Amino acid sequence: MTCVMRIGQLARRSGVSVRALRYYEEQRLLESARTPGGQRDYPDEALERVQLIQDLFAAGLSSRTVVELLPCVSTGVATPAMLDQLIIERDRIAARIQDLTRAKTKLGRVIENVTAANVAQD
């Protein structure tokens, strides 16, 4: 039986754990063919898909949201509801960026103060 790519290989290539890949399948984020023996066999495109999933997770989307949006992200076709959801998520990310930027600025000021104080003390 010629396997395209087994789970361990996909894990190494994508940088996520074997467990995570099985979890993605459980959540219907990722499909796999099976060998006659029952082992998972992934096509090459699976690599991109895993990276996309990771990106969306990193952006704070839940697996439920990702599973809803993945079709249109990969096909470019969306229902109005999906489009709404896409916009909601994008705006949520934008707001999060605002928060983080504020926090970063705040920490930056603290660092400046501390550095100034330390220099003054020398």
Add this chain to the structure above:
Amino acid sequence: MTCVMRIGQLARRSGVSVRALRYYEEQRLLESARTPGGQRDYPDEALERVQLIQDLFAAGLSSRTVVELLPCVSTGVATPAMLDQLIIERDRIAARIQDLTRAKTKLGRVIENVTAANVAQD
């Protein structure tokens, strides 16, 4: 007994739950005086402090990290280790902002594509 501010009032003013305030105290993020009857009594500065804690949490810092950094954030005095930690956290936030920005761009493109497709279909 004249209370400055009780926990419910602080909760309403800061927008966090009563439970959260107790949790902050448990984690040594926030102190409180007590009335003879054992009820928490907060000074006015507690409001700022709670907001600061929220900001740091929102930035993805853990309560452990926050408890380590709060002194120098509020006093401006830091040990070299604290300064290192501050810089680490700021850089982590910066990296996170990068990730989110990439994800936002990605979603933005998807939205454009979808919108274009829908318009084309009309």
Add this chain to the structure above:
DNA sequence: CCTGAACCTGACGTCGACGTGAGATACGAG
């Protein structure tokens, strides 16, 4: 004094994205 609202201290529940065994099966090399 009485009452209802606010507060108290445990202590267990939650949720999401996996980690981590346990025990069994499949695969590839020799």
Add this chain to the structure above:
DNA sequence: CTCGTATCTCACGTCGACGTCAGGTTCAGG
């Protein structure tokens, strides 16, 4: 055929910032 490694399917554990329920206490107004 055998051995070692990779994979398989349950299924419980984790972690952090609280939510929530239970059972008792304190406070302020009338």
